[in-house]
Amino acid sequence: MVLTRRAALGALTSALLSIALVGVTPGCLPKTAPVRASAATPTALCVVLTKVNDGTLTSAPASLNKGLEEELVARNLTPSLVEIDAAAADAFRARRSTPQRVEWLVSKRADAALIVLVEAQVEYYTQMSGRFRWTVDVRVTASPASDLSQAVQSEFSVPVALQYQHEREEVALEEAGPVIERQVASVLDQLVGGLSAP
């Protein structure tokens, strides 16, 4: 059978449209509902960015904080953001281990029932196929303020390939945002689910 050009193009167009429809569908799939606390729970949220290049400690970009706050709200947790101002940066510079930092957050936010600490360390990796490749190492710790033995943790690395050389740690962390939000959501589901289990 000889396939004419018109028939071939028609078949190709049909195939493209069919696969496009299949491609759109996953974006519309329903997501799993988050695990919600039984009552609104005051939660201290702190995201600290450590720049490996110069040792600076600073807050995360607003977009990441906003995304994380939305994850907390979705779980009936009332977020209270702890900004990394000069005092907080000094405190974290002095307290380099996660337990010490969690303890400091507990002391700073006595009204918080839960503590969520996101420690992000961003380091330049290399130039890769036209991009500037960074590594964002993240440690997420979520714990009841009154009982740190129930803390849930997650550690992971997010590779980020930035388009521009002038973009630095903050942009890398922002680009890693979707992965970080997803991991924080998972940690919160574990913690909240465990706390509300009979």
Place this chain on the structure above:
Amino acid sequence: MSDSILRRGLILSGLFALNAALAPAALAGRAEVGGYFRVAARPDLQGGNGRLGYWNLYGRLMNEGSYAAVEMKFDVLERQPLAKDPWTSLHLRIEGGSVSNADAGNGYLNNYRVSQLYARAGNVLLPNVTWQVGTLDMFMGELGMYDMRPAQVFFDTVGLSARYEKGPVDLLLGVGDSGYWQRGASYHAMPTAGGYLRMRLGSHVELGGGGQYRLQPMTEGHRFAPHNTPDVAYEDYLRQEVTERWFEENPNELRDFPNPVPTSAQSGQIIGYLGFGGLGPLRWNNTFIRYEKMHPQLSTTETYEGTSYTIYTNDLTDERTMLLVGNEMQLRLIPQRLDVVWAALYGQHQDGDNDIAPSDHDRWYASTVLRTQIYLNDTVHLLVESSIAREVSTNGNAYREHADSIFASEGGLPDTRGLEYGDTDTRDTWQGKTGIVFNPLGPGVYVRPSLRLLYGVQHSNQNNAFGSAFVDTQDQFADFKSVERHWHHLGSLEMEAWF
């Protein structure tokens, strides 16, 4: 026991448990992998080999094939963000353009090479300086639409570099040897020096400039050092008739073909960069310029009456230059809904030695690409891209416009001794591409990974202007004939990711 004592006790016991769970981060021995993958299925119903056009002048999308790069990093001494201790890491990159089932190379490892191997160290001797020993490739950015990096230095160099970064200043200086990349098995030392300075001027503007210089010294007695065979006419060199002509003119000196004369050779490039952005919908604009003097070629070989002769070609190839200017602008027209990237490229190649035959060293080209990406939702996007390009040969015809152009070589007429090729000196190309993009990580023209389902179309005044196994020579024409085809359609199912 009061509540506060109980609470304190719980916190302390919790801290003990948390401390036990979170061991201190390792100070050495950490291994990491980064890389880049690109693979596509593009069955071409018109007989091409899976690319819409000849090269990425028409936009990299659908004009590039499979590619894979993996870079391993091992922290011998991990960098401590809150300490100024020395640190060092080892890097090894393997890359190549073949993937099993996706191209003619079928993924065999002979398509891959160790392209980078280097050690980096910091907090040694000087503050804010990163030392690099090994391969030194470095660029100031990329024209993403073209996959080109005009502001690049040391791509061909192994040696030592020092990079100073503090505040708005980024200074790179390096020295090394480019002989192996330029000459391969015909290695001869090629000392290289260069670098760049990049300055950030406020929060919206960046400026950079630099260059690289290579010198291949005269070395008597070294057969791979630069030499010239005396009294070679350029046309004879092009036609591979130097020896034939010499023996015609010197019939009684059969064993006295002229000895090569040693000389030196040099080459290099100057690069410039201007970046600005963060202004309204303009995310960033990159402008790059590169002016390069190519390194002369070593030699060519001719066979005459069963004997091979090496013709040394330094003076025949030492006037080749290239000017490349590119611009790329990224716009966020409607945040989270519509992004646009516009890019333009101009290139001019000149060969001062060659005034008689078309070649890649005697041409100019200009191109522009516009890509729009519409975000149907966070992960599913609609991509629409168009490009237009003109390529002009400045030494006569270089392209075949018609199915029977195979019979034309000089002024559009048959000439078996002609140096031109085809019946036109200009190639005009238009491409359009559209399709669905699935980005799991959300909106963004350059967000990866990307899974794409694309349709592309090209129109060119050149006949069959895409890689194929169509008729190429007159003897093939006799068997297979040729087809007039200026439109090219191609579907693509592809993936691209950095990790």
